[in-house]
Amino acid sequence: MIIDQLILGKKTPKSKFDTDKKSERPIRSIAKAVSWRVIGTLDTLLISYVLTGEVAIAASIASIDFVTKMFLYFFHERIWNKINWGK
Numbered sequence: 001m002i003i004d005q006l007i008l009g010k011k012t013p014k015s016k017f018d019t020d021k022k023s024e025r026p027i028r029s030i031a032k033a034v035s036w037r038v039i040g041t042l043d044t045l046l047i048s049y050v051l052t053g054e055v056a057i058a059a060s061i062a063s064i065d066f067v068t069k070m071f072l073y074f075f076h077e078r079i080w081n082k083i084n085w086g087k
Helices: 002-008 026-052 055-082
Strands: none
Touching: 026 055
């Protein structure tokens, strides 16, 4: 093992993410959560504005929606990442 590293230039894995390609780093889940929430929040903002006709109310609804659903999505992703079904 040490000889392989010296002769072949193999590096020891730094974390389980380097060897387990079925898993993803939490930072990736965060980036996915934020990007999805931007899309979802724009949708919520538009729908809220169409229904209420008030920009301030629509912005309030969209901002609350952005924060709560981002956290829900992040934990949803992390739980699903631990489930091996379908991988």
